[in-house]
Amino acid sequence: IIELCEPIQVKQVDIANFELFSSTPKDFVWLKLGTFHGRDERTVQSFPLDEHLYAKYVKMFSKYIKVEMVSHFGSEHFCPLSLLRVFGTSMVEEYEENTDPHDRTDDQDDHDLEVILNMVTSVLGG
Numbered sequence: 001i002i003e004l005c006e007p008i009q010v011k012q013v014d015i016a017n018f019e020l021f022s023s024t025p026k027d028f029v030w031l032k033l034g035t036f037h038g039r040d041e042r043t044v045q046s047f048p049l050d051e052h053l054y055a056k057y058v059k060m061f062s063k064y065i066k067v068e069m070v071s072h073f074g075s076e077h078f079c080p081l082s083l084l085r086v087f088g089t090s091m092v093e094e095y096e097e098n099t100d101p102h103d104r105t106d107d108q109d110d111h112d113l114e115v116i117l118n119m120v121t122s123v124l125g126g
Helices: 092-096 108-123
Strands: 001-017 024-030 034-037 045-048 059-063 067-073 084-092
Touching: 001 024, 001 067, 001 092, 084 092
Parallel strands: none
Antiparallel strands: 001 045, 001 059, 001 084, 024 034, 024 067
């Protein structure tokens, strides 16, 4: 289970194993999204989410993700992840994309800050 620095709409996960004397990830399960298949190589591997396939989950803001390694290439005892990156859109970025900057006033900015704080509070359960 990985805690992200802020809630995001997940768009892509990158994984890599750069350790020389270890196995590389083959199959891993990303909770709620399915099983993904890696390649037997020591480079960064990207797993973008198809917005049509995962529409329900791509629009959801997540603070935590769970990734479970199911199998690996090779016969080494260890299969570490040297790198795990999660890319996505934050609530603030989503909000800014949906508003037109030319139609804004100072009063709207104050109201917008309150709306964003309420959104974050509701997602974090507070």
